[in-house]
Amino acid sequence: MGRRIGTGLWVMVIGCLLLSGCATQQQETFQHSYSTENGDHLAFLDVYDPLEPLNRRIYKFNTVVDNNILEPVVRGYKKVVPSFIRTGLSNFFSNIGEIPVMLNCLLQTKSEKSGEVLARFMVNTTAGIFGFWDPATNMGLIKYNEDFGQTLAVYGVPAGPYIVLPILGPSTLRDTTGKVMDNLTKTAFVELAAISSSADLTLSVVDGLTLRASLPFSYGDFDSPFEYDLVRALYIDTRNLLINDGAFVETHFKAREAVK
Numbered sequence: 001m002g003r004r005i006g007t008g009l010w011v012m013v014i015g016c017l018l019l020s021g022c023a024t025q026q027q028e029t030f031q032h033s034y035s036t037e038n039g040d041h042l043a044f045l046d047v048y049d050p051l052e053p054l055n056r057r058i059y060k061f062n063t064v065v066d067n068n069i070l071e072p073v074v075r076g077y078k079k080v081v082p083s084f085i086r087t088g089l090s091n092f093f094s095n096i097g098e099i100p101v102m103l104n105c106l107l108q109t110k111s112e113k114s115g116e117v118l119a120r121f122m123v124n125t126t127a128g129i130f131g132f133w134d135p136a137t138n139m140g141l142i143k144y145n146e147d148f149g150q151t152l153a154v155y156g157v158p159a160g161p162y163i164v165l166p167i168l169g170p171s172t173l174r175d176t177t178g179k180v181m182d183n184l185t186k187t188a189f190v191e192l193a194a195i196s197s198s199a200d201l202t203l204s205v206v207d208g209l210t211l212r213a214s215l216p217f218s219y220g221d222f223d224s225p226f227e228y229d230l231v232r233a234l235y236i237d238t239r240n241l242l243i244n245d246g247a248f249v250e251t252h253f254k255a256r257e258a259v260k
Contacts, residue, residue: 095131149178
């Protein structure tokens with residue numbers, strides 16, 4: 001585990017160095033992108049995306065994989081596995097996900113929220129039978145979404161360039177670094193729980209299927225040549241809302257207001 005954590009830390013350090021190096025360029029690009037003085041009413045679609053040619057190719061690759069492999073597998077999964085079992089599995093993995101959420105709440109000094117996350121985890125693990133049921137929601141305990149990418153943002157690390165990851169989809173350099181650290185947290189939990197590698201692989205596959213089955217989006221849904229641009233803008237908007245706990249970020253939404 002030490003080697004894995006050490007590798008993750010190096011990835012985070014390298015990522016932060018790259019992010020800090022591109023911060024100035026990112027700010028200048030945003031200022032230019034969101035300027036509506038020239039009547040550019042599509043400015044809200046602009047995102048710092050210096051890797052756009054490569055990202056578009058990866059997006060096309062993801063489209064082919066999702067439409068021809070993942071979606072047929074998910075349809076078979078939904079056909080074979082009853083809905084109540086799928087819901088239970090989704091609850092189970094969501095409950096495991098509360099652990100990194102709680103850690104990131106603590107790192108962001110959100111003590112009250114971390115307490116609520118801990119309460120959710122305890123209630124669902126006990127009364128919910130290891131998380132297969134979700135009585136915590138009925139008790140009014142809110143499901144939060146906090147990850148290490150958001151934690152880095154809270155500490156002032158800029159998002160860096162937009163990145164499309166193979167299979168995983170939209171991200172930024174900061175969020176990709178966050179995914180690495182969150183995955184290391186999960187790995188540490190698996191090792192502490194003495195879960196075998198084969199069982200971990202099985203759980204990861206089922207978790208991926210459950211997650212994909214719960215997503216309403218399919219590549220091509222927008223039926224638009226601007227789908228890449230729309231998905232990119234929506235991803236950045238969503239991340240900004242999560243980072244700011246639902247508060248709008250002026251730099252991005254001023255451009256949207258200019259369209260109205």
